[in-house]
Amino acid sequence: MSAPDRMPTYFISHGGGPWPWMKDQLGDAYAPLEHFLRALPEQLPARPRALLVITGHWETPDLRVSSGERPGMIYDYYNFPPHTYEIEYPAAGDPELAELISQRLQAAGITVRQDPARGFDHGTFVPLAVSWPEADVPVVMLSMLDHRDPAQHIAIGRALASLRDEGVLIIGSGLSYHNLRLMNAAGAEPSRQFDNWLQQTLTGAIGTERSQALTQWEAAPAARIAHAEEDHLVPLFVVAGAAENDPAECVHHEEGAFGHITVSSFRFG
Template identity: 35%
Template sequence: MKLPALFIAHGSPLLALEDNEYTRFLEKLGQELPKPKGVVVFSAHWDSSEQLFTSDERYETLHDFYGFPQEMYGLTYPAPGDPGLAARIAELFAEHNLPCRAVSGRGLDHGVWVILRRLFPEADIPVVALSVDSLRSPMEQYEIGRMLAPLREEGVLFIGSGGLVHNLRLMKEDDGPEEWALEFDAWIAERLEGWKLEELYHYDKLAPYAKEAVPSYGREHFIPLFYAMGTADSGRTAERMFQAYQYGTLSLNCWKLG
């Protein structure tokens, strides 16, 4: 059973509570996907120069945000881990001479559990979280994802969790998207649908309004796209399944990568 890879925007942590078009889409998507044997998430909220991955059997739920309604801090996502899958990930990285390290006791950050709580609310699918490195080149990030591609043949679902347009400093009160956000998303969509890697690798120089959409302080939200794409290198297809915006400068998009 070969599953697609996904890039999913995790938006505001409030998606864990909200009932809107996007949360309903994620819930429906989780019902329509074949049930994975495991889920591997590249999270924007775990940025490290060292390639890290979780190896726990059970996780704490990290509430790694502040200033939100108290109800948010009581939410949990008690998904199991999968030390066996973690070991397979370590093997594949070793085969490609990528230094890596297993981490236990970290818990699942909100880049992981907020979207999984919508996709798989029963929390009955094993999860392994992986760090990203915002200082690596997009090509390197893609290649790291490609190292793990064989796991898709073993029933593993890969998710890159972040946001293609993610500028917290330019947020506004309403959700109507800024024109520059629309232009950037459209540029990325065209290159994704054509799998134009060289252009995507140089998005920061070629894409309109790249500095606004992917500010220097927020690159970690964009790069999970490259990791997820790498796991889908054998198919090289991309379908945008959902597009909306929060606060004008956070794009809520979901891409299925084949």
């Protein structure tokens, strides 16, 4: 692909549980997120060759990339209706892309191993089922390192940046606010404060300035309230690293998600 056809990268706030299959219970609570996800393919310069998803639901001590031809399903949520444990998202894997990802990472001095058994967790299949309901684009997943170091995850993104010129759409799937104990009125102000910092940091800076700010995210207002555990923030570091020198824009913003919470999603490039 030429530069005008270079794929952007995305950080998606993917919502809670299997929400697209619970409209009878949830009504239009997820309408803004659904609208954004449905429109996402139209924002791309071309149809993706494949999707590379860094999911906030796959954390490992050593970096891993899914390499199976037909990934299965992982229902990593609890106390939801029985039918949500029968969901299928039959997208193919892409072993050749998994090998290419491994090569790019190793060339950058980053150790990775392939995992042919990894299936689609809900951080992967939930947003993709809305954006690509036909499941007709191959999907590969990349884990997060369990030490969660921002600089190292930004470096992982840098090592994979060239995939954007080869038709690969890189998606970080997490949540801009993820404190399950404060998904209520008590979380409204902390989520707003942290979201304001995200907006200013991601859209107001670029290159190493933005990357440096992300490495110091814990100093942001309400950071450790918004992310008592930062597993749902780490995917942002990877997609920001993969588009380090590109501007960012907020492409999905809600005040009142989950009833009270401010959340956002971002596009880079």
